[in-house]
Amino acid sequence: MSLELHIEHLSRTYPGGVQALKDVSLTVPTGMFGLLGPNGAGKSTLMRTIATLQEPDAGAISLGSLDVLAEKEEVRKILGYLPQDFGVYPRVSAEEMLTHLAVLKGLTGRGERRDAVEALLHQTNLWEARKRKLGTYSGGMRQRFGIAQALLGDPRLVIVDEPTAGLDPAERLRFLNLLSEIGENVVVILSTHIVEDVSDLCSRMAVISQGEVLLQTAPQNAVADLHGKVWEKVVDKRTLPSLEEEHRVISTHLWAGRTVVHVFSEEDPGQGFQAVEADLKDVYFTALGSRPAEQEAA
């Protein structure tokens, strides 16, 4: 049994005139799907629309035989959602809150509910801290609590929106590990602006920017496609403008105070450029086009 999420020609324009989604079509199979894009790309709009919280102007979403836009009640029954920006009741403990959310997820049987909550607290390593008020949780603990609540009720569709933003490297790693444990038969959409999240976890991915899908692929394939076409050079910052005229610059970043440029080229561009192993970051920036995004590599 293989569940697939189909997004077809989805468009959404906000009252202010911002077009958040432009004719977006995606197919998301089971497994971990990375939705990569810069801030403001329309990722959250897409996530919320799938999570029944927003209405598109046009388009359709189906999950298996479910019409996501019309059968919201049904979708919610199999949905696990971790929003990008979520708060907690500061004076309630994690265990209490999780138990409460379990009830709301339909786990009304007392014993089963307790088992589920306990299992998730263990799994997310919050067991020791389960009695603490949520207001005292650190960012990482809070995200783990977030994923715990999303996984309550054994969802078939899990949507995780920018979960690693603001986490320190150790916490981020922890969190990704947690995500990787989610079962194979579940559709998991991970939206992020951090390339490593996708490269670490996802078997499928899409790049979205300014409401448009720029690329939809498997990360290995994309990287393989770039093999031998990415060249690197350490340059003087002042020469950048002329360099950009001459070459198709993928990205620039700073390394030990010096500017490192990656360019795309089918052949060796010479001029001291050296071939480098392409990675997903190159894929991402190539997809985003020639727009430089200097700080993204950090």
Added chain:
Amino acid sequence: MTTLREIFRFEIRHHLRSTTFWLAGAVFFLLAFGAVTTDAIQVGGAVGNVNRNAPYVIAQFLLIFSVLGVFVTTVFVASAVLRDYQHRTDGIFYSTPMSKRDYLLGRFGGAFTVSVLIFVSVALAVIVGSFMPWLEPERVGPFQLIPYVYAMGVLVLPNVLLMSAIFFGVATLTRSMVATYAGLVAFFVGYAVAGTLLSDVENEAAAALVDPFGMAAFQISTQYWTTAERNARILGLEGGILQNRLLWIGVALLILLITYWRFSFTTGAAKGRRRGRKAKVVADAGDELDRPAATEVRVLEGFGGGSRHFGLAASWTQLVHQSRLEVKGVVKSLPFLVILALGVLNFVGTATSTGSLFGTAVHPRTQLMVQIILGGFLLFGVIILTFYSGELVWRDRDVGTDEVHDALPVRSWVLWGSKMVALAVISLAVLAVGALAAVGYQLAQGFTELEPLLYVQAVGLRVGIPVLLVAVLALFTQVLTNNKYLGFLLMVLYYISLPVMNALDLNHRLYQYSQTPPLPYSDMNGYGHFVEPMVWFFTYWGFAALGLLVLVHLLWVRGKETAVRTRLRLAVRRFTGPTRAVAAVAVLGFVGTGTWIFYNTNVLNDYMPPDRLQDRMADYEKEYSRYEGTPQPRITAVYADVDIYPHERAVDIRGTYTVRNKEAVALDSIHLTWNPRVVDSLELGVPGGRVLHEDPYVGWRTYGLAEAMLPGEELELTYRIAVRNPGFVNSGSNTNLVDNGTFFNNASYFPHIGYNDGFELADPVERRRRDLPPIVRMPSLYDSTHYDTNYLTAESDWVDFETVVSTSADQIALAPGYLEREWEEGGRRYFHYTMDAPILGFWSYLSARWEVRRDRWRDVDLAVYYHPEHAYNVDRMIEAAKKSLDYFTREFGPYQHRQVRILEFPGYATFAQSFPNTIPFSESIGFIAKLDDPKDIDYVFYVTAHEIAHQWWAHQVMGADVQGATVTSETMAQYSALMVQEKEYGPEMMRRFLRYELDSYLQGRGGELIEELPLFRVENQGYIHYRKGSLVTYAMRDYIGEEAFNRAMSRYVDAVKFTGPPYTTSLEYLDYLEAEVPERWESKVEDLFRTITLWELEAEGATWEPTDDGRYRVRLDVRSRKYRADGQGNTTETALDEWVDIGVFGAETPDSPAEGEVLFLEKRHVTDTTAVMEIVVDEEPVRAGIDPFNKLIDRNPGNNVTGVERTGG
């Protein structure tokens, strides 16, 4: 300095951009504007003929607003300091090189200035309001700037300064919003407590000083101002108000200094404030993090699983869980607890004074407790539910859990339903707390008749249901507007709309959401027939609320879509089967019950809003007042069969009037009139009469007589009247005819002969609006053409009276007269009463389930008919009756009846009234008085004595229908009661009683609507004929002695009793009085009876020195003035030629007056403004004074006595 200016400007700009500022400014402006321009909104304000923009009103307005404004001021000043912590900009600001002085002064100055602006908006509202074209020009004075400047400068600015200083200090030093609000609460608690402790008249000076707002000082200085003074005077800056202002400005500056001294630029002092979303306060490198979790890769599938349920049962469980969470969140929050605590505090404060008269408390019966909950406490509940409707609806979004919650597989109705349930639970919890506070208060008072069922009915249903209805509305406004503050605003508009609608005569409860007809409670009658309409209106509004909940369901924001179009589209999509069914039930139920209510209030009954009732009264007057004074036959005998059906609230009256032509001319027509509001059907029989004119709308019929009635000729008129009270009414439900405690008099149900000026419209404003001339309250005392009618009724003089009255088998029915026979027939009880001597044309019927206590005084039967639960003071009443009969028969003359009956009736009205040998007495003015403390004034005794005195003064001596008529009834009864009371309780108690009378009289003058008259020309004005009457007669008796005073009265009774027409007048009485007044006191009759005279007597200081023979020579400096006042309260000083009490007092003893043992008390002649009195006494003097016992009318009675110091130390 530039830094300071910049900080100051920045602060002001910040507030001017905030919604709080504009919202507060708008609310205050509108409130003040509404209060000035309508009668619907009351904030202190102008009463009577006081101008709407009188200096007094302006000052009072701004003062009250400056108290209300504390909340706004606190928000401003607290935000000025706490903003940096909250937005975590403290680090940035504090590390700049600005000075502490610039920072604090700039921030404080800015916030203070902005607060002041709010009050400027109030002043502007008054100015703008007073130019509104719809105000009656008579009530608007010319615009003057000075009163505004005074009010702002002397009253508002110091208050704002003090309050800003206090809460700026608290906020700065605690750096905590919670602590600041807690401080605010503590402040008001302290304020309320201090106010209660100092509320006694004797603590006026202390109260004036201690009240930080200067309210008490202002109130005490202006309490006796008359209309003229309120319109013209500005309080000035002296005495109490000056001391108060200086004290508190000093305190404010001190607080600012302390704040400055204690403040330092350090950050992060307070913890626990930075809660809420994304609280990254504790960078938790939690130990558990270090354990590598990724080593064992488990597959999570099935982990959070288990069997899941989405049916109705599951939804129900979810609703319960979610509601519990919501309730917990509210109940544990600070504002909830604070408001609730304030409510309880307010409850206790109110409870101590509710129902008390002359400072004497009542038994804290449950119905009184319920009244307080309904009155003040409910307000706190309403504040809580309005506030938390916003908090609850926005909680998830404010905290940031909305996306998680909205994506959960719960039904939408569980989400909004849990908010609704929480709101309901909170509201009911608040009421339960109120009830508990009430029970606690009762028990603390040693009162144990708790009536738990009444609490459930009254607090749970009577109050609970409308509160729930309002809760639904509050939820709806929040959901509809999807904006917390807009929602609040709509709710405030709703609350304001109710009184405004009533003021605009739009008072049908069919369009006043959650409103029902009033539901008065009486211990005797319970809720009686008022329950039925209430149930219907509640059902009606319940369906409306159900409809609102359907809309809530449709419009509930789930997810991130808030655009109106999208919400409407979603609403249409949500309008599915079950929702449609509920909507249909709501609409059908609403329409159905609404129709039934309309049928009752508008078809079975005449629905008349107040303005239409007043129109009808005006029509009556315009059309028929030309018949006033038209000769008509007068009633000489009354016979009536009266069948009272208490349970059906119906009465049938069949009877006859024997009428005689007492005029010198033949009469060819008879005019009959009745009250169309209460009489449902009427048949009249006039022998040989033909209806010439009929006007059932106002209740008028003219009969032409086939043969004119010759002088002296008699006729027998017959009448059949039915009063039915079908169904129920919207307002003004008849409280005379009730299940237990029927009480009505002939004036309301029986037909009248000739024009009845009792049906006229009295309110001067309403009269002006309808082009009616100013009302003539009473004809001139010197107009002898009116001496032929008495002031009670023009249609009869002295009549023979006989009646048979029946009622249900479980009740006793009473009417004036002696019981001839009592029998049962057809399951009903019949009573036949006959009067053995003629009485005035004023009789009554009562029916109730009473207990009776009987006693005898000589050959007079005494009986008190009382509600079985109200036995508390029955013995006092009998005692008072005996003592009264003793004194009155000895001093004034014989009692004309062989019995005295006191009859309790429900507290729908609060009076006692004397009919011949029959005294109906309201349950709320004596039956539940608490007379445990012998120091309290026994007003039960007083009221009883007063009513019994009326058997002489009104039922023997009847005044003509001219000014001064009530002197010979009410004032005389008042004097008589005073004498009996004095014999029972001593002069010291009388002084306390008279102090209340003085206060009532002086307050009454201030509230006079038309004109104050001297006592002998009083126009039925209570504050004059009762209150001033007490003072005047007591003082007069003091001058000429009790014997002489009583002799005048008894001779007068002897001469005029049972006479009329022509009837006696106050002039005739004064003749008898003056015959007893020695020449020396003749001017007193002028001062006390014939003019409005005020004295200003003051003891400025006193010293003593020893005399050679070991005695004490006291020198007392006194200052005296005497004024005459006109009807508007303008005073002119007049020459002094007074004999006034001069007193010297020694140490206090248990039996002495409060001043101390009387060493010397004598009247001395005073002719100069300042004088020195020399008195030699035998014991060491402690106090001395002029008119120490306040026998003369003095607006500053407190400064008549002073301490005596030894000369030279």
